[in-house]
Amino acid sequence: MNQKSLAILVLLFSFAISGHAEWTVQAVEKPDHPGKAVEVKAYGKPVARLVYGDGQKKPYLHVYGEAGELLTNSGLSADGKDSGGFPHHRGIYIGWNKITSNLGSQDLWHLNSKPAPQMVVSEFVKQTGGKDSATIVARIDWRANKKDDKGSDLLISETRTLVISKPDGKRTQVDAHFTLQAARDLELGGDLQHAGIHFRASNEVNTRAKETSYLADPTNRETKGKDFGASAVKPKAKAPAQATQKSELKWCRLLFPIGSRWYSAIELNSPGNPSEELSWRDYGRFGYFFKKKLQAAETLDLDYRFIIAPEEAPASKPAPSPEQAAKATAQAQADYAAFVKSLAK
Numbered sequence: 001m002n003q004k005s006l007a008i009l010v011l012l013f014s015f016a017i018s019g020h021a022e023w024t025v026q027a028v029e030k031p032d033h034p035g036k037a038v039e040v041k042a043y044g045k046p047v048a049r050l051v052y053g054d055g056q057k058k059p060y061l062h063v064y065g066e067a068g069e070l071l072t073n074s075g076l077s078a079d080g081k082d083s084g085g086f087p088h089h090r091g092i093y094i095g096w097n098k099i100t101s102n103l104g105s106q107d108l109w110h111l112n113s114k115p116a117p118q119m120v121v122s123e124f125v126k127q128t129g130g131k132d133s134a135t136i137v138a139r140i141d142w143r144a145n146k147k148d149d150k151g152s153d154l155l156i157s158e159t160r161t162l163v164i165s166k167p168d169g170k171r172t173q174v175d176a177h178f179t180l181q182a183a184r185d186l187e188l189g190g191d192l193q194h195a196g197i198h199f200r201a202s203n204e205v206n207t208r209a210k211e212t213s214y215l216a217d218p219t220n221r222e223t224k225g226k227d228f229g230a231s232a233v234k235p236k237a238k239a240p241a242q243a244t245q246k247s248e249l250k251w252c253r254l255l256f257p258i259g260s261r262w263y264s265a266i267e268l269n270s271p272g273n274p275s276e277e278l279s280w281r282d283y284g285r286f287g288y289f290f291k292k293k294l295q296a297a298e299t300l301d302l303d304y305r306f307i308i309a310p311e312e313a314p315a316s317k318p319a320p321s322p323e324q325a326a327k328a329t330a331q332a333q334a335d336y337a338a339f340v341k342s343l344a345k
Contacts, residue, residue, distance in 0.1 A: 023129035084203030101186035133165035182294035198287025205284035
């Protein structure tokens with residue numbers, strides 16, 4: 001084989017590898033759950049799945065593990081009925097249990113009332129893959145269970161942007177940007193356990209809640225919850241009476257088991273978000289909460305980064321050893337700094 005032919009073969013091989021490595025976003029024709037889904041794959045393996053449509057309580061993002069196992073909660077049994085603990089908590093999601101307006105108080109967290117309010121994907125603006133990441137942009141209508149005198153039930157027009165990547169080849173990173181535009185004067189309200197932007201681990205974690213642990217910055221924020229379980233970091237003091245500065249609530253990290261493997265999920269909170277409190281539960285649900293009044297046509301932009309990674313088992317089960325906790329904290333601090341830097345670009 002001459003040198004020219006060899007060069008062509010090398011080039012063709014490079015293109016083949018590159019094409020295989022590209023990230024893809026495509027509709028799932030027959031999802032194993034009610035509704036619809038678009039799935040993100042890298043190297044031909046599932047990384048994440050946006051679930052929405054009829055039979056679903058709200059649009060949410062699933063995340064997959066190293067062996068393709070589901071790390072997040074679906075809240076549904078095989079026949080499409082609510083199952084497991086707190087089935088309205090699904091994957092990476094957003095919602096408030098009290099959105100008040102001239103249409104009364106609407107619960108877009110549980111979505112259990114009859115008739116129920118709805119979060120409806122109205123269109124996909126973007127579904128693209130690439131060499132290093134995939135992007136999904138969806139428009140989502142938040143609708144009340146009643147209409148005003150003009151026949152409108154629209155509360156919020158949301159644009160959700162999800163950029164999914166593996167910057168170091170191992171950890172899954174989800175950059176989630178939410179733009180909420182109020183369709184009428186309203187208030188996002190409720191309480192920290194039932195509102196905000198959250199991550200919910202698989203229902204398996206609900207059955208193994210005593211094996212979970214948390215780290216957070218700051219460490220002394222009170223969550224007003226009793227289910228701390230085996231948290232590695234517990235509140236040292238009650239939160240001050242005055243509102244916490246939004247820049248103080250930086251990150252929260254859950255360590256949890258799935259089968260024989262261990263994973264961490266961290267939520268990084270942008271300094272620009274109007275966050276008030278951190279909420280966590282030992283069964284694998286955590287996130288940031290705030291209340292906010294919006295006038296008609298006013299927009300609110302929110303940025304979060306989620307990083308889900310395989311981990312070694314905690315040496316001092318259920319909590320990590322001091323050395324493991326120190327290493328995890330240092331990594332989280334570095335991740336937070338990188339996240340804040342990315343927002344300035």
